[in-house]
Amino acid sequence: MIKEILAKADYSTLSVEEIAILLSAEGEDKALLFETAAHYKQQTVGSKVFLRGLIEYSNKCAKDCYYCGVRSSSTAYQRYTVSDEEVLEAVEYAYKHNFSSLVIQSGERHTVAFTNQVTRLLEKITRITNGEMGITLSMGEQKKEVYAAWRKAGATRYLLRIESSNRALFRKIHPDNKLHDFQTRVDALRLLKECDYQVGTGVMIGLPFQDIEILAADIDFMRKIDIDMCGMGPYIEHEDTPLYQYKHLLLPLQERLELSLKMVAVLRLVMKTINIAATTAMQTIDSNGREKAIRIGANVVMPNLTPLNYRENYYLYNNKVGVVDDVKRGLDSLTENIEATGSFIAYGEKGDAKHYRDRKNKDKH
Ligand code: 5AD
Numbered sequence: 589m590i591k592e593i594l595a596k597a598d599y600s601t602l603s604v605e606e607i608a609i610l611l612s613a614e615g616e617d618k619a620l621l622f623e624t625a626a627h628y629k630q631q632t633v634g635s636k637v638f639l640r641g642l643i644e645y646s647n648k649c650a651k652d653c654y655y656c657g658v659r660s661s662s663t664a665y666q667r668y669t670v671s672d673e674e675v676l677e678a679v680e681y682a683y684k685h686n687f688s689s690l691v692i693q694s695g696e697r698h699t700v701a702f703t704n705q706v707t708r709l710l711e712k713i714t715r716i717t718n719g720e721m722g723i724t725l726s727m728g729e730q731k732k733e734v735y736a737a738w739r740k741a742g743a744t745r746y747l748l749r750i751e752s753s754n755r756a757l758f759r760k761i762h763p764d765n766k767l768h769d770f771q772t773r774v775d776a777l778r779l780l781k782e783c784d785y786q787v788g789t790g791v792m793i794g795l796p797f798q799d800i801e802i803l804a805a806d807i808d809f810m811r812k813i814d815i816d817m818c819g820m821g822p823y824i825e826h827e828d829t830p831l832y833q834y835k836h837l838l839l840p841l842q843e844r845l846e847l848s849l850k851m852v853a854v855l856r857l858v859m860k861t862i863n864i865a866a867t868t869a870m871q872t873i874d875s876n877g878r879e880k881a882i883r884i885g886a887n888v889v890m891p892n893l894t895p896l897n898y899r900e901n902y903y904l905y906n907n908k909v910g911v912v913d914d915v916k917r918g919l920d921s922l923t924e925n926i927e928a929t930g931s932f933i934a935y936g937e938k939g940d941a942k943h944y945r946d947r948k949n950k951d952k953h
Pocket of ligand 1 (some may be wrong): 655656657749751791792821822823824825826869904905906
């Protein structure tokens with residue numbers, strides 16, 4: 589059955605049932621899936637890996653998500669916002685090292701003071717890098733005017749994970765109130781498109797109450813929304829969060845990683861020209877997790893450039909890696925490991941998603 593599916597000429601139209609079959613592959617079937625996806629990746633996005641310097645800008649957050657270590661009701665961490673000077677230092681590091689793109693991520697906040705502060709920061713970044721940096725934001729749900737202002741100030745990409753595209757599961761992992769509303773999140777993805785961002789979403793993999801059918805529907809959701817980028821990775825429990833009580837329902841960590849790799853492989857087959865990130869959570873489970881993802885479909889990595897003194901407070905889940913890493917040392921080993929997968933880092937390229945360009949061209953015609 590798996591062989592037949594993988595022998596198809598066009599993977600973009602795989603049915604949800606076929607996607608679920610691929611996600612259930614084990615043993616030889618799984619090896620075949622990974623081989624096929626690795627080969628397909630070479631033919632479609634090639635062997636380039638794009639670097640995005642990640643700045644975890646602030647852990648202050650209005651939301652209280654049941655899985656997240658820095659949810660608003662947690663008192664375990666000191667709340668911080670990186671100063672503009674420190675952000676610009678990290679940006680300069682990235683610029684000097686030819687990264688050509690950045691991700692600025694923070695907790696979700698809606699005050700005008702916060703959103704204006706981000707606008708001003710974006711203007712500064714654009715100025716000091718002569719507009720040569722691709723800037724991705726990941727700052728949650730915002731009003732259309734805010735998305736538009738940030739776009740105008742220089743951000744061109746936005747990541748907003750749906751976390752789970754299954755309404756019932758989304759409800760279980762978030763408080764039941766207006767601030768955590770499934771439809772608002774879906775609408776936000778549409779607003780981002782209307783503001784002409786390259787739009788990314790993603791899900792957590794291995795959540796309690798999640799099954800293969802739900803994950804297959806997640807991939808279908810990404811296809812229907814017609815995303816340009818995806819960042820997804822294993823769910824890793826954090827003991828100070830409400831979801832921790834379901835720890836006994838979880839797959840072993842290694843299996844969550846394997847399932848995440850299958851998700852990357854299948855998404856690559858279904859959406860051949862999007863950018864897919866090899867995420868930190870994968871590396872947290874297996875020091876080689878990101879490289880495994882790159883081999884079978886991912887083409888983006890996001891080395892952490894957050895100033896070291898803040899990192900211990902951006903603790904989304906247990907044992908999050910990179911909290912004490914030296915940037916330079918981390919980069920050297922990353923480069924080496926990526927080259928060992930037969931890929932190479934595309935220094936100096938912004939690395940826009942080919943999917944976005946194709947989408948724009950289609951609109952024109
Ligand atoms: N395990 C894995 N990923 C998590 N995130 C938050 N908490 C966890 C966790 N416990 C992810 C969410 C969010 C991103 C910033 O971090 O998917 O979108």
